[in-house]
Amino acid sequence: EAQVTQNPRYLITVTGKKLTVTCSQNMNHEYMSWYRQDPGLGLRQIYYSMNVEVTDKGDVPEGYKVSRKEKRNFPLILESPSPNQTSLYFCASSTASGYTDTQYFGPGTRLTVL
Amino acid sequence: SQKIEQNSEALNIQEGKTATLTCNYTNYSPAYLQWYRQDPGRGPVFLLLIRENEKEKRKERLKVTFDTTLKQSLFHITASQPADSATYLCAPGPSFSGGYNKLIFGAGTRLAVHP
Numbered sequence: 001e002a003q004v005t006q007n008p009r010y011l012i013t014v015t016g017k018k019l020t021v022t023c024s025q026n027m028n029h030e031y032m033s034w035y036r037q038d039p040g041l042g043l044r045q046i047y048y049s050m051n052v053e054v055t056d057k058g059d060v061p062e063g064y065k066v067s068r069k070e071k072r073n074f075p076l077i078l079e080s081p082s083p084n085q086t087s088l089y090f091c092a093s094s095t096a097s098g099y100t101d102t103q104y105f106g107p108g109t110r111l112t113v114l
Numbered sequence: 115s116q117k118i119e120q121n122s123e124a125l126n127i128q129e130g131k132t133a134t135l136t137c138n139y140t141n142y143s144p145a146y147l148q149w150y151r152q153d154p155g156r157g158p159v160f161l162l163l164i165r166e167n168e169k170e171k172r173k174e175r176l177k178v179t180f181d182t183t184l185k186q187s188l189f190h191i192t193a194s195q196p197a198d199s200a201t202y203l204c205a206p207g208p209s210f211s212g213g214y215n216k217l218i219f220g221a222g223t224r225l226a227v228h229p
Contacts (some may be wrong), residue, residue: 004157035219040122040222042203043158090157101207101217102148105157 002027004106006091013081013110021076021109023091031094031101032074033058034066036087043090049074071096115144118160118220120204126226127194135223137204144206147180147187149218152201152222162189194227201225 004025014020027031033048035058045058049068058062065077074093078085091106119138124136127133137147146165150158164171164187166179171178187206191198201224207217 010162040221042118043219088155092157102151102163103158103205103217105159106155108155110155 001074002104004091004093004104004108006089006106008109009107010110012114015082016080019081019111021078021089021091021111023076023106024072025074025091025093025104026072027085027093027104029093029095029104030069030071032068033078033092033103034064034074035090035092036060036085037090038087046076046089081111083113085111086113087111090096116140116218118204118206118218120202120220120223122223124224124226126228129195129227129229132195133191133194133198133225133227135202135204135225137140137187137189137206137220139185139206142206143182144208146207146215147178148205148207149176149178149187149189150203150205150219152203154201158203158219191225194225196227196229199225199227 007022030051034046035043037043044060046064047058049055052071054068068074068077089109092103094101094103118142138225148163149161151161162178164178166182179188201222203222204220205217214223
């Protein structure tokens, strides 16, 4: 089954404790991205990757890091989480056609930073 | 800057009626527009894509229109059912930002269909 998986689905942590949210897709998509979703603000892109070893900042990259060492995986790293990073996070992938770019989203990770 | 507006107020309708959701965008000219459905706590799911040269697109009970002059898309669900209750996001694209074609999502409109 074609899908994007994320782990963990729920995470409660404390300020400053490094964490990683994993993302994996089995559709051989070139393009992957991370979004955060907050009430009233919609989906905002954090980082994206056009392919292996190619990543770039989205609209709200501060406080986050990513890496793309393999095509299927795109982990999101919070080196020193803060309470303002409490949010619902989604990983997404698509073909990098540049014309349709239909996004396939993961199930989400709800992060709470105390 | 590019802006997408969807009605932030929930739309409440009776089962069997047609639901109409609006998406307005400003300051860019997307080549296409996508609509997604999102259930609470879940990732958005793609529903329909309409291109700039298409006036209307249909899929089962769904119909989307795209008016590039008004910079607006309308999303219709006919014969609505309680199972259609969800938040619907529009995403005009691509937006040429940072040298890459990206989708920008609206904040979504929540639809509640009552029996």
